[in-house]
Every structure is written in C-alpha cells, then in structure tokens.
Amino acid sequence: MRKPLVMGNWKLNGSKQMALDLVTGLKKELTGVEGCDIAIAPPVVYLDYVQKLLSDSKIILGAQNVDTHLSGAYTGDISAAMLKETGVTHVIIGHSERRTYHKESDQFIAQKFGILKENNLVPVLCIGETEAENEAGQTEAVCAKQIDAIIDLLGVKAFNNAVIAYEPIWAIGTGKSATPAQAQAVHKFIRDHIAKLDANVAQQVIIQYGGSVNDKNAAELFTQPDIDGALVGGASLKADAFAVIVKAA
Numbered sequence: 001m002r003k004p005l006v007m008g009n010w011k012l013n014g015s016k017q018m019a020l021d022l023v024t025g026l027k028k029e030l031t032g033v034e035g036c037d038i039a040i041a042p043p044v045v046y047l048d049y050v051q052k053l054l055s056d057s058k059i060i061l062g063a064q065n066v067d068t069h070l071s072g073a074y075t076g077d078i079s080a081a082m083l084k085e086t087g088v089t090h091v092i093i094g095h096s097e098r099r100t101y102h103k104e105s106d107q108f109i110a111q112k113f114g115i116l117k118e119n120n121l122v123p124v125l126c127i128g129e130t131e132a133e134n135e136a137g138q139t140e141a142v143c144a145k146q147i148d149a150i151i152d153l154l155g156v157k158a159f160n161n162a163v164i165a166y167e168p169i170w171a172i173g174t175g176k177s178a179t180p181a182q183a184q185a186v187h188k189f190i191r192d193h194i195a196k197l198d199a200n201v202a203q204q205v206i207i208q209y210g211g212s213v214n215d216k217n218a219a220e221l222f223t224q225p226d227i228d229g230a231l232v233g234g235a236s237l238k239a240d241a242f243a244v245i246v247k248a249a
C-alpha cells in the first residue's frame with residue numbers, strides 16, 4: 001500500500017512573516033492527520049527557519065533544488081549534504097521552470113537524482129510534456145524519455161524510495177488541471193513503464209500529480225488508483241486550501 005505524499009512548492013514566494021503564518025496555520029489545520037505524508041518546500045534561505053518551526057510537527061521539510069556537486073568552486077549552489085544538515089529529506093528536481101529557465105537537461109537532472117540518492121535524500125522528480133507535445137500525442141514519449149535518463153545513469157532501482165511528480169506543463173499555474181482520467185492514464189503509463197524493468201519498484205514508487213491542484217479538484221484526482229498525492233504550487237501558499245488537499249489525499 002503506497003502512502004500518498006502532498007508536497008507544497010512555495011517557489012520564489014514568501015518572507016519570514018509569511019513562513020511563520022503559513023506554518024502556524026498548517027500545524028493547526030493538520031494536527032492528527034494520518035495516512036498521508038505532508039511536505040513543504042520553502043525557498044532555500046528560509047529552510048533553517050522553517051525547520052525550527054516544524055520541530056514539533058510531522059510535516060516534512062523539502063527543498064526546491066540541489067547542485068550536482070558536494071563542495072567546491074560553484075558559486076551560488078547548495079549541496080545535498082547542506083540540505084540534509086538543515087533537516088531536509090525531500091528535494092524537488094527537474095521542475096519544468098528549472099528545465100526552461102535554467103536549461104537543465106535530462107542528463108543533468110539524472111546527476112542530481114544520483115547525488116540525492118547517495119546522500120539518502122528523497123528525489124521528487126518532476127516530469128511532463130508541453131501543450132504542443134500533448135497536442136501532438138507525444139505525452140508518453142516525453143515522460144518515458146525523462147524517466148529513462150534516470151534509469152540509464154542509475155538503474156531502475158534508483159526509483160526505490162523516490163517520488164515522481166507528473167506535471168503537465170500546460171497545467172502548471174494555469175488553473176487548467178488535467179482531468180482525473182487524463183492524469184490517471186499517464187500515471188498508469190509511467191508505472192507500467194517502470195514495471196517493464198522491475199515490478200516491485202513500480203509498485204512502491206510514489207507518483208504525484210501536479211498542475212493547478214486546488215481545494216476543489218483534489219478529491220476527484222485522488223480517487224484514481226495511480227495518483228499518490230500531489231505536488232502543489234499556488235494552493236500551497238494558503239494554509240486552508242493546502243489542508244483541504246492534504247485531507248482529500
């Protein structure tokens with residue numbers, strides 16, 4: 001039985017005051033919630049502060065990025081070991097915003113996946129197609145290519161204790177979520193694709209849906225058998241909306 005994971009990606013949003021208000025609200029709203037793992041990924045400068053706020057909570061601390069190196073002359077970068085020391089356990093990699101704005105390739109993202117595994121951190125690998133790729137019927141091919149980059153470098157067992165977030169790019173921040181049936185079809189494809197190499201790995205890997213998940217559409221998405229929670233952007237900035245999503249999972 002897979003335990004769903006609902007993770008909030010704050011992106012480049014927030015302040016100390018906002019972090020305090022949001023975490024206080026989440027702790028209040030989510031006390032006693034079982035059966036779903038909950039994570040939040042604030043901007044890196046607030047990780048230490050949020051970690052302290054979460055010290056009496058089961059909410060998991062996540063990060064939005066990691067470098068491929070552990071130390072050295074890499075100005076501005078943050079290592080897996082530094083994240084771990086700050087209390088982070090889950091790290092988002094391959095988000096479409098980083099693939100687009102920072103030109104991150106599948107191979108570079110696979111290196112990040114590897115450094116996270118080496119440091120016993122859980123990669124949350126974002127994959128998904130553009131609107132044009134979707135309309136051209138290339139969704140499955142794009143997802144397979146993004147997953148195969150990890151398998152080619154690290155082997156399929158790298159997906160043990162890892163998370164995949166299927167995030168169709170056309171659904172991110174647009175208010176236009178995939179329908180539950182659309183998302184389920186892709187999630188099943190992803191699980192079957194991994195199962196061709198290792199059925200056990202495929203059965204346990206968490207596959208989140210991401211893309212305009214909110215307090216209205218979450219429950220229906222979570223009725224689908226291969227949707228194991230959500231990666232949430234905009235709606236994770238409001239404690240009440242995020243709590244509704246978590247409780248739906």
Ligand code: PEP
Binds near residue numbers: 172173175233234
């Ligand atoms: C995201 O950025 O990972 C995301 C899913 O954003 P939103 O929920 O705002 O679409």
